[in-house]
Amino acid sequence: MSVASTEHVTRELRAATKLPLWVKLTPNTGDLPDVARAAEAAGADAVVVANTILAMAIDLTTFKPCLGNVMGGLSGPAIKPIVLRQVYQCARTVKIPVIGCGGISTTEDAVEYMLAGATAVQVGTATFVQPAAMTTIIDGLTKFCERRDISRVADLIGAVLNEETDEPELAWLAPTP
Numbered sequence: 001m002s003v004a005s006t007e008h009v010t011r012e013l014r015a016a017t018k019l020p021l022w023v024k025l026t027p028n029t030g031d032l033p034d035v036a037r038a039a040e041a042a043g044a045d046a047v048v049v050a051n052t053i054l055a056m057a058i059d060l061t062t063f064k065p066c067l068g069n070v071m072g073g074l075s076g077p078a079i080k081p082i083v084l085r086q087v088y089q090c091a092r093t094v095k096i097p098v099i100g101c102g103g104i105s106t107t108e109d110a111v112e113y114m115l116a117g118a119t120a121v122q123v124g125t126a127t128f129v130q131p132a133a134m135t136t137i138i139d140g141l142t143k144f145c146e147r148r149d150i151s152r153v154a155d156l157i158g159a160v161l162n163e164e165t166d167e168p169e170l171a172w173l174a175p176t177p
């Protein structure tokens, strides 16, 4: 997924519909904030960050890749820190909502995503393990906010305290203006 192809596809879709247009981005790119910016510029109403991370496993008995397609998409808790970082970067780059998706299985995961800047979150793999994961997380968000005296769940959005990113040695964390 490149900046140019994202802009092209989003623009075509925008011209084709007045329905809400959420563009789901792959995390398998080095310039995700730029890709998110391209989707926004072409008319997306929101970006979903992100899809699965391209991964691989090898069977040590046969020395063959475990997956018939050699590579496949990794999801679940292992990808959470990576996608969380991408949500943080994208949320600081675009003005449209960023929907966080990647390895969320608990209320605390959802809170982290919202603090990083996600307006809402999606839960995928966790629902295979626990079909009621989403309702548990929704109830947990309310309880988390009550315990912390936070009046609205939405107050969590982007509330991460990030003074450290102003430190020169951490400047690379900040999105390009």
Ligand SMILES: Cc1cc2nc3c(=O)[nH]c(=O)nc-3n(C[C@H](O)[C@H](O)[C@H](O)COP(=O)(O)O)c2cc1C
Residues within 6 Å of the ligand: 024, 050, 051, 052, 074, 075, 076, 077, 079, 101, 102, 103, 104, 122, 123, 124, 125, 126
């Ligand atoms: C079995 C499976 C099927 C998926 N199919 C799709 C799909 O058809 N389209 C899509 O955009 N993402 C698909 N995904 C990606 C998920 O929607 C989600 O972006 C990703 O798994 C990360 O979230 P999670 O860790 O909560 O599962 C699929 C994921 C899994 C595990």
